Amino acid sequence: MIAARVRSTTLRGPETELSGGDPYRAKLKFRDGTRCPGCGAVYRAGMWAVDADAMLGVYEALCPSCHRVRDCLPAGYLRIDAHFAVAHRDQILQLLEDQHDIFCRAEPLARIMSMQDCDGAIEVTTTDAELARSLGEALQTEYGGEIVLRYNEAHHPVRVLWQP
Numbered sequence: 001m002i003a004a005r006v007r008s009t010t011l012r013g014p015e016t017e018l019s020g021g022d023p024y025r026a027k028l029k030f031r032d033g034t035r036c037p038g039c040g041a042v043y044r045a046g047m048w049a050v051d052a053d054a055m056l057g058v059y060e061a062l063c064p065s066c067h068r069v070r071d072c073l074p075a076g077y078l079r080i081d082a083h084f085a086v087a088h089r090d091q092i093l094q095l096l097e098d099q100h101d102i103f104c105r106a107e108p109l110a111r112i113m114s115m116q117d118c119d120g121a122i123e124v125t126t127t128d129a130e131l132a133r134s135l136g137e138a139l140q141t142e143y144g145g146e147i148v149l150r151y152n153e154a155h156h157p158v159r160v161l162w163q164p
């Protein structure tokens with residue numbers, strides 16, 4: 001059973017600043033018609049949208065994702081075990097890109113901020129904590145293995161480790 005192979009812990013530490021939800025979404029109020037100069041998303045009826053129709057905006061402000069990118073403060077981290085990453089690098093990167101595209105249909109602001117090689121392991125940072133979990137789950141669906149999730153107190157996954 002997949003659920004049996006997911007372990008989770010609650011973090012106390014720097015990540016607990018995310019308690020109560022994503023502060024980049026919770027604290028910022030946007031006016032209808034606000035356009036993000038970073039990615040072109042437009043805030044309308046309480047939601048950010050990224051589509052051709054949404055390119056016109058009356059006001060300008062960074063969206064929560066561009067804000068995170070500017071501050072270099074990811075909401076989610078995914079680490080892929082070096083042993084496996086070295087042997088399957090191209091397939092893994094393609095799988096992550098594909099899963100990101102799928103996830104963005106529902107969450108248009110969710111982005112992969114970086115994908116880095118770290119002594120053979122692949123480390124991915126995201127602007128959305130749920131995206132990090134979704135990427136880990138896609139790896140598990142494709143290759144099996146185990147996901148270790150570390151949540152903050154608000155139960156948003158912050159760090160996701162996938163290992164075969």
Ligand SMILES: [Zn+2]
Pocket residue numbers: 036037038039040041062063064065066067
């Ligand atoms: Zn933006």
